[in-house]
Amino acid sequence: MGCLKALITCxxxxxxxxxxxxxxxxxxxxxxxxxxxxLLVARGSTEPPGDGQLGSLAARIIRAxxxxxxEAIDYPALLNPYSTSVRAGTAAVxxxxxxxxxxxxxxxxxxxxxxxxxQIIGDALCGGDAAGAGPVTPPMDRNISDHVTAIVWxxxxxxxxxxxxxxxxxxxxxxxxxxxxxxCDRFSNSxxxxxxxxxxxxxxGANVGVHLTYPSRYDIAAATFVNQKLASPTVKF
Numbered sequence: 001m002g003c004l005k006a007l008i009t010c011x012x013x014x015x016x017x018x019x020x021x022x023x024x025x026x027x028x029x030x031x032x033x034x035x036x037x038x039l040l041v042a043r044g045s046t047e048p049p050g051d052g053q054l055g056s057l058a059a060r061i062i063r064a065x066x067x068x069x070x071e072a073i074d075y076p077a078l079l080n081p082y083s084t085s086v087r088a089g090t091a092a093v094x095x096x097x098x099x100x101x102x103x104x105x106x107x108x109x110x111x112x113x114x115x116x117x118x119q120i121i122g123d124a125l126c127g128g129d130a131a132g133a134g135p136v137t138p139p140m141d142r143n144i145s146d147h148v149t150a151i152v153w154x155x156x157x158x159x160x161x162x163x164x165x166x167x168x169x170x171x172x173x174x175x176x177x178x179x180x181x182x183x184c185d186r187f188s189n190s191x192x193x194x195x196x197x198x199x200x201x202x203x204x205g206a207n208v209g210v211h212l213t214y215p216s217r218y219d220i221a222a223a224t225f226v227n228q229k230l231a232s233p234t235v236k237f
Contacts, residue, residue, distance in 0.1 A: 034104030037230060039070035042117030045079045054112045056215050060223040077116060083133030089120030090128055090137060101147045108149040108233055110226055118153035127182040150229035151191040152222045154214035159195045159202040164188045170195040170203035189234055192225045194218045
């Protein structure tokens with residue numbers, strides 16, 4: 001009986017050791033599958049699922065960083081009903097960024113947003129109100145948002161003129177200008193928001209063509225900005 005008990009004890013110890021080893025291997029595999037740089041891309045209104053016009057900027061960044069990965073924000077990108085789409089998009093940014101950071105806590109994250117895509121990223125990071133339709137959502141937990149190394153927006157409807165991160169020629173606020181209570185100022189060092197005069201959405205202009213052509217004007221500058229931030233991130237985690 002004593003011998004049998006000893007054999008059972010040894011078997012249990014061996015099984016436990018194997019389980020611990022397998023768990024460690026699984027954790028190591030997960031960490032190894034994480035890219036050093038990961039892009040989250042939020043397309044503009046009415047664009048089909050995927051990267052939309054931001055695909056060219058994402059490609060430039062990825063070419064400069066071997067092994068970088070990307071994923072598109074999964075949201076409706078509808079113009080009507082706009083507020084419903086914004087609510088869904090804001091939640092999608094929060095959920096996808098949180099999931100990635102928890103899985104890959106040592107990665108640097110880049111956020112790219114065009115038009116409504118810029119708005120949902122801003123609302124997820126800084127707080128929002130679904131284009132005034134409510135409900136008000138709080139800013140993202142800094143334990144998650146501090147993993148964001150660089151942010152680029154094209155044609156943000158919540159643009160506020162005169163911010164330190166503003167790029168382009170616009171001098172007017174967007175149609176849903178971001179209120180002080182939802183300010184994104186704490187991201188100033190890692191953000192570039194491109195908005196040009198005449199854009200109907202980010203500058204209350206009358207030229208839709210301005211809104212649709214940011215990639216041709218700014219992809220090179222935006223990619224350079226992102227690459228500089230990735231070379232010397234301001235947040236260490």
